[in-house]
Amino acid sequence: MSDFALKDAEAHYGATRVLGPLSIRIAAGERVALIGKSGAGKSTLLSLMFDRWQAQNVALMPQALGLVDTLSVFHNVYMGRLDRHRWWRNLASLAKPWRRDIDEIKALLDEVGIGEKRWTPCGELSGGQRQRVAAARVLYQQSDLLLADEPVSALDGPQASHVMAKLTEGYPQAVLAMHDLELALAFCTRIVGLKDGAIVLDAPSETLSSAALQDLY
Numbered sequence: 729m730s731d732f733a734l735k736d737a738e739a740h741y742g743a744t745r746v747l748g749p750l751s752i753r754i755a756a757g758e759r760v761a762l763i764g765k766s767g768a769g770k771s772t773l774l775s776l777m778f779d780r781w782q783a784q785n786v787a788l789m790p791q792a793l794g795l796v797d798t799l800s801v802f803h804n805v806y807m808g809r810l811d812r813h814r815w816w817r818n819l820a821s822l823a824k825p826w827r828r829d830i831d832e833i834k835a836l837l838d839e840v841g842i843g844e845k846r847w848t849p850c851g852e853l854s855g856g857q858r859q860r861v862a863a864a865r866v867l868y869q870q871s872d873l874l875l876a877d878e879p880v881s882a883l884d885g886p887q888a889s890h891v892m893a894k895l896t897e898g899y900p901q902a903v904l905a906m907h908d909l910e911l912a913l914a915f916c917t918r919i920v921g922l923k924d925g926a927i928v929l930d931a932p933s934e935t936l937s938s939a940a941l942q943d944l945y
């Protein structure tokens with residue numbers, strides 16, 4: 729595990745500054761929930777973090793998920809480790825996957841409740857199923873840090889808790905944009921509140937309640 733830090737970072741769309749300047753450090757073992765109302769800058773901050781840190785072995789689960797609809801669930805998860813294999817192995821796996829990969833990916837898919845869909849094209853899945861495939865892909869990736877944008881927004885209560893538990897077990901160091909404050913407090917060690925592109929709150933979860941966080945909305 730390593731430290732990840734931004735110093736005086738800014739993000740612009742055209743000439744308009746929408747984020748920062750802000751500084752933040754994510755220490756080993758910290759799971760940070762980014763919260764704030766729509767447009768506060770959560771996705772922009774996650775993109776900036778990914779841009780700056782991607783050379784440091786970071787997994788990204790974007791809001792749009794980035795699944796290939798014409799490929800099976802298995803192959804979408806397999807893509808989490810494409811860069812660890814030689815090109816010919818990846819190409820051969822498209823036609824005939826290795827038994828070892830099938831077993832490992834099936835076990836992960838079972839953990840998020842969609843093992844039976846492993847050969848279904850992602851284009852034929854529901855929104856919640858797609859989100860669980862994307863969760864399985866970042867878990868398969870086994871990077872040092874997870875950056876995830878609303879990773880359980882399409883899941884119902886018990887499923888959302890279950891997938892959050894799996895993601896945070898797999899990634900003790902993470903930054904997660906969250907709308908659900910109860911889940912954020914339950915699974916993250918630290919809450920960072922954003923307003924108009926600035927950090928207006930940064931505190932350990934154990935010192936906060938969801939009622940206290942309502943001021944951000």
Ligand SMILES: Nc1ncnc2c1ncn2[C@@H]1O[C@H](COP(=O)(O)OP(=O)(O)OP(=O)(O)O)[C@@H](O)[C@H]1O
Binds near residue numbers: 746765766769771772
């Ligand atoms: N492609 C874009 N072009 C111009 N402005 C953008 C673009 N994407 C985002 N913005 C602006 O940047 C600001 C931050 O947006 P961002 O998507 O980071 O917010 P967010 O907190 O993630 O919102 P949400 O919870 O709705 O996903 C907003 O004012 C938004 O209008």
